Amino acid sequence: MLNEAVAEFPEHQPRPVDAPLPLAGIRIVDFSHFIAGPFATTILADMGAEVLKIEAPGRGDDLRRYPPMDAMLAHGAPFLWTNRNKKSIALDMKSPRGIEIAKELIAQSDVVVENFSTGVMTRFGLDYESCRKLKSDIIYCSVSAYGREGAFSDRLGFDPIAQVESGFVSMNGYADREGVRALSPVMDISTAMMASNAILGALLARQRTGIGQAVEVALFDNAVLMAGYATLQVLFSGRNPERNGNTSPDTCPSGVFAARDCSFYINCGNDKIFQRLMSQVIERPDLAAAEIYASGPLRVARREEIFSILGEAFAKQPWSFWQTRMRAAGVPHGQLRTVAEAIRSPEARERRLVTRIPHEKAGWVPNINLPIRYSVTPLADPIAAPAVGQHTEHVLTDVLGYDAARLAELAKAGAFGEGQSETPKAEADR
Structure with missing residues (x-):
């Protein structure tokens, strides 16, 4: 499948050689797995931080097995999306020697990130207070489900659970059926963004004060935030949001319409946009000036008749005709696309969102770039997600100064997994 797409996406354009990286010199020990933690560290890795991803020997992060799997990569597309620009170190965290290595890495790092179930890091002796003794100014970020303390700290959390319990699902879908979840893991992704922001804030505070700190972001807390201003609307009105499908309860006309050849969305967020839509796009200045449509609440009350007028007009011409007019008139619009069409x-x-980057075994893999553009400190050139343990020997030699004898002794002691007689390496490195 990828071979068929080789001509569709351009190669990544390398950053200027002499340009600094935003987070150059920052080292992160990343114990997280799945999406919320790993995508947070991917953002920081793209900014130039050295991210050491600690994984279980052999098996690695469970997200590696999410489909579609690729035999050449030995992991699936979701893992590739979530773990670029990282170094994988395979450590057996059930082994005292594995814990010993983890502690040595933390002592040489700036940030720890973890999203284990509550209590796991404490059992490892790697909770915040323990890590402070290893590095006094460490920044320690926990991504939890419902917080690390309190009555719900033992609960496990996944994206769809956060969607339903936060009220997010109740807002989405159509009024005549139950609410629907977003298929995209929006709570994991937004939690990752919040965690990366929190870590950046803690790094800036440490630069100013010299003091590290614990940082916590809970999936549920973030999910409530993702309900948007509906939370305050409920408190002010006492009414829960109604499901409106593709229309908006606050603006009109906003929704899906059909041109002669496809469907599209328009969003009239204010009176002036409505007036431009009516007068310049469908050439009905009489409707633009009509008192019965003069404000948002008046138009919401007459939504059906407005949609009927627009639907009849739009059906007469193809999308290309209407798109040109709406762009010229300044009416926000967009064609309904599949993911394949969007990328x-x-x-x-134009934005070079999808590019091709090199891969040691596959030749190349697709890459989805972050939507961040720096003029002075461009993001790091993307490096494909690593194989389990691909960088174990390199990191332990380079960061901790281990020699071959030390690595062999640790391997024999089980630090890199049961039955490992040598430091784990990626298959491509063998």
């Missing part, structure tokens, strides 16, 4: 769209190509 191949003119907008995505």
Whole structure:
């Protein structure tokens, strides 16, 4: 499948050689898995931080097995998306020697990130207070489900659970059926963004004060935030949001319409946009000036008749006709696309959102770039997600100064997994 797409996406353009990286010199020990923790550290890795991903020998992060799997990569597409620019170290955290190595790495690092169930890091002797003794100014980020303390700290949390319990699902879908979850892991992704922001804030505070700190971001807390301003609307009105499908309860006309050849969305967020839509796009200045449509609440009350007028007009011409007019009139609009269409769209190509990057075994893999553009400190050139333990020997030699004898002794003691007689390496390195 990828071979068929080789001509569709450009190669990544390397950053200027002499440009500094935003987080150059920052080292992160990352114990996280799945999405919320790993995507947070991917953001920081893209900014130039050295991220040491600690994984279980052999098995690694469970996200590696999420489909579709690729035999050449030995992991699936979701893992590739979530773990670029990282170094994988295979450590057996059930082994005292594995814990010993983890502690040595933390002592040489700036940030620890973990999203284990509550209590796991304490059992490892790697909780915040223990890590402070290893590095007094360490920044320790815990990504939890419901917080590390309190009545719900033992609960496990996944994205769809956060979606339903936060009220997010109740807001989405159509009024005549139950609410629907977002298929994209929006709570994991937004929690990752919040965690990376929190870590950046802690790094800046440490630069100013010299003091590290514990940072916590809970999936549930973030999910409530993702309900948006609906939370305050409920408190002010006493009414829960109603499911409106593709229309908006606050603005009109906003929703899906059909041109002669495809469907599209328009969003009239204020009176002026509505007036431009009516007068310049469908050439009905009489409706633009009509008192019965003069404000948002008045238009919401007459949504059905407005949608009927627009639907009849839009059906007469193809999308290209309406798109040109709406762009000229300044009416926010967008064609309904599949994911496949979106990543191949003119907008995505213009922004170089999807590129090809080298891979030791596969030749190349696709990469989805972050939406961050720095003028002075461009993001790091993307390096494909690593194989389990691909960098164990390199990191322990380079960061901790281990020699071959020390590595062999640790391997024999089980630090790199049961039955390992040597330091784990990626298959491509053998």
